[in-house]
Amino acid sequence: MTTVICPYCFDRAPAARLPYRCLMMATGVRGGAPCDAEPDDAWADFMGPSLPPSRRLRGPVFPAPRTLATLRGTSARQPCPKCGVATSVRVCRRCHNDFPSEYCDQDSRIIALVGAKASGKSTYVSVLVNELRGRVGREYNISLPAMGAETQRRDREMEEDLYERLRLPDTTRPAAMGFNDPLLYRLSVPRRGRFAKGSRHTTLVFFDAAGEDLKSAEAMARYTQYLAAADGIILLVDPLQMGSVRDRGASADGAPLPAVETSPQQIASDLAAQLRSHGRSVSRGRVTTPMAVAVTKTDALRALLGAHSPLLHNATHTGGELDDDDRLAVHEELRSLLSDWDSGVLCRQLENDFAELSYFGLSALGAPPPADAPADAPKSGPQPLRVEDPLLWLLGRRGLVPVRRSRPEEQRESRDRMGKADA
């Protein structure tokens, strides 16, 4: 049975139970009178008091009938009980937001993206989507269309801004100032195996929390629902926020250092507290939601890396498989860099709080923004490094992309016992 998670309020429901919305179309059925718009209080409550009264009126919502076809999920359209005209629009049973067509055809996976203000979240999403459709998508035969008119519009806009106009994203709106829509994508990968046919589909929901929302534990409570629904979390850590990296003037080659924001330790400990309080499963005191900790802007760290650092090149993805040894090499490199920067405070805290943890290092742009135009991408356009690694690891854990492992199992286990890498 397909389980759908609402990307707006994160209510979880069997697809067959989702109500329908009448589109109020006049097609001559039952005397031809189309339905009138009605106040949709559930939706209006969700949208908040800024919604003008005229916009509270929407097509009537009616429950899914309990027929065999709807329970099996084979019936895409249902006639409205009032006007008789069939509709295929499904809505969330709690917040009444409309789901894009196709959203309810497959399970949803929420990938929560968390990071302090200016840690690089928006740039990362834009580049990640581009890479998943290009270089990485080709290796794994991934397709990633945007779902729904709103994501399609923003998807086009992000692509044009960054890749054509070479403009960096604007600051993300904090949730208090308005409603932040999630980005919805339909990820398709070919089924693997000798007799496998067709593709597997998953809905990916990226929700980019504005930096301001993470400033206090209280503000972060707004995002608790989202975090609690997440299948995996990508925590972006801006290395230019770490005291000793700033002191060493890692970005001496150009851009001035960004203002100091919420520390990653603070964000990580708030995250763990939120997940625990929302009953996310806990194993020996640690939260089990897989946690990818990704240090961003690694282009600014070149001076601190050895000549053979795995952070200087992309993973190969040969044969459409994720190379787990490569991931472990990156994991260890980052763990040692992070520990060096803050005497291991962040790593200790993360490892005490999260049972499934892996460190990543990525650069969305491949180079700092030009010193004379800090709102622009580098002149040559984004030249990303390893942006795909955290998401592919999360997908690999769920069996959505194949993973190649060569280290013997015993070695991996002893590594685990040392609290080093998740394997």
Ligand SMILES: Nc1nc2c(ncn2[C@@H]2O[C@H](COP(=O)(O)OP(=O)(O)OP(=O)(O)O)[C@@H](O)[C@H]2O)c(=O)[nH]1
């Ligand atoms: N050197 C370098 N700088 C980057 C990179 N990606 C982003 N930046 C810088 O970081 C700034 C913030 O990036 P955003 O993507 O807007 O960060 P955000 O986390 O979405 O920020 P908010 O929306 O304000 O929370 C950009 O304006 C760039 O100056 C990168 O790959 N390398």
Ligand SMILES: [Zn+2]
């Ligand atoms: Zn909802």
Ligand SMILES: [Zn+2]
């Ligand atoms: Zn109707």
